[in-house]
Amino acid sequence: MxxxxxxxxxxxxxxxxxxxxxxxxxxxxxxxxxxxxxxxxxxxxxxxxxxxxxxxxxxxxxxxxxxxxxxxxxxxxxxxxxxxxxxxxxxxxxxxxxxxxxxxxxxxDDLDGCIGCGCLSLPSCALYNAGDSAAKNGQGPRFLMGDSPET
Known part of the structure; x- marks a missing residue:
């Protein structure tokens, strides 16, 4: 053509x-x-x-x-x-x-530790997401979406 x-x-x-x-x-x-x-x-x-x-x-x-x-x-x-x-x-x-x-x-790199879901089911969640503080930033795996765990 x-x-x-x-x-x-x-x-x-x-x-x-x-x-x-x-x-x-x-x-x-x-x-x-x-x-x-x-x-x-x-x-x-x-x-x-x-x-x-x-x-x-x-x-x-x-x-x-x-x-x-x-x-x-x-x-x-x-x-x-x-x-x-x-x-x-x-x-x-x-x-x-x-x-x-x-x-x-x-x-x-982070998948085997905590996927940031806010479930608080792992002992480390009490350190990274105490009281489900990640929920205030919205739905989903907040830490994988770029939010940082509060210290």
């Missing part, structure tokens, strides 16, 4: 390994902006192959579609993104990944 005429949704599905329905869903979520040819068929930019690859990778890292859409919004809409455009996007992506890595490392 000639690039000047755009890529068909079938070709995009073949190149990315995604189902056509998934590509339509990503379009509905604002992750892609195809145009219609004279016959009313969707046409995609060649750069949408890379855009969809980014979506698939970001989802594997646990990013939500709104988070992915926010990251992709930094790319130019009217032209094929350059290496510099992708580098700029990757810097923002890196910041989010670093935060997630830090959270996962904390989970790994």
């Amino acid at each position: 000639a690039a000047s005429h755009g890529l068909s949704i079938g070709y995009l599905a073949e190149r990315t390994g995604l189902a056509v329905s998934a590509i339509r869903y990503y379009e509905a979520q604002g992750l892609l902006e195809p145009w219609r040819n004279a016959g009313g068929q969707r046409r995609f930019h060649r750069a949408d192959i890379r855009r969809l690859s980014f979506v698939m990778i970001a989802q594997k890292f646990g990013f939500t579609l709104p988070e992915i859409r926010e990251q992709l919004s930094s790319l130019p809409g009217g032209r094929t993104p350059t290496k510099e455009d992708w580098s700029r996007l990757s810097e923002g992506f890196r910041t989010h990944l670093d935060a997630r890595i830090a959270t996962l490392e904390k989970l790994r």
